[in-house]
Amino acid sequence: MTAWSEPLSRGYLVLLAVCAVWSMTGGIGLGQEGWQVRGIAVVLTLPWLFVVHLFLVVTQVDIWLLGYNFYAESPAWLFEPLWALYCLTAGLLNARLLARWSRSAREAGSAPWWVPMFAVAFFAGLFALWHA
Template sequence: MRLPGSNAPARLREAALTAWSERLSRGYLVLLAVCAVWSMTGGAGLGEDGPLARNIAVVLTLPWLLVVHLFLVVTQVDTWLLGYNFYFESPAWLFEPLWVLYCLTAGLLNARLLARVSRSAREAGSAPWWVPMFTLAFFGGLFALWHA
């Protein structure tokens, strides 16, 4: 008998290969991984706490972060069930491993999307610089709005 989702490692491997297949998505993943690990070590007290690294990681995963934040604000499960808000009343080092896991998951989803868009734009015959420039403009605009 086969359980639903038992092919999850194969699907994860396929998603990672798709995300790693394009140069733009590889650059995105590397930048996000460096910023996520750098901000985690700073937040856990193991290194320099650079706010720029965390801000870049937040902007690179912003669409997913807004969904997670909206879910947590709307539900407030921890406050309703326990009368304790984990996010505001717990030490920062408790959430740093979850932060890296979130960044890896959101980064993989965004990198797959970038790889698919780059591949489809290339197959449609558009200019090869269109998708990277739009991506830089999009994340640059988000960064500017984040710091405005």
């Protein structure tokens, strides 16, 4: 079974795709750049963003290889293709996890609303902590 077969995963993927594309168009200058949309996309992919960020902080690959901070000195539009690839990868991983948890909760006999309620509460809590 794919992640697309579960309603929760489908909703998650659609929300993430809309936020990622909307923030990407603002990042390359085709639309209004708003922090809220990118913030929602960041929160929806947050567990994987921590892994990527920690890898970059620990290794400091850009400073070692290039001799300057690539992220601070480069234009924002340069990172938008990487942002799209990251959102696609992290979104598919999270959607598969949500689908697996939904199916296992249903098979265990739990109420069908436990996993969606927990997922919404989890991401809303992360968004609240991020803006606190």
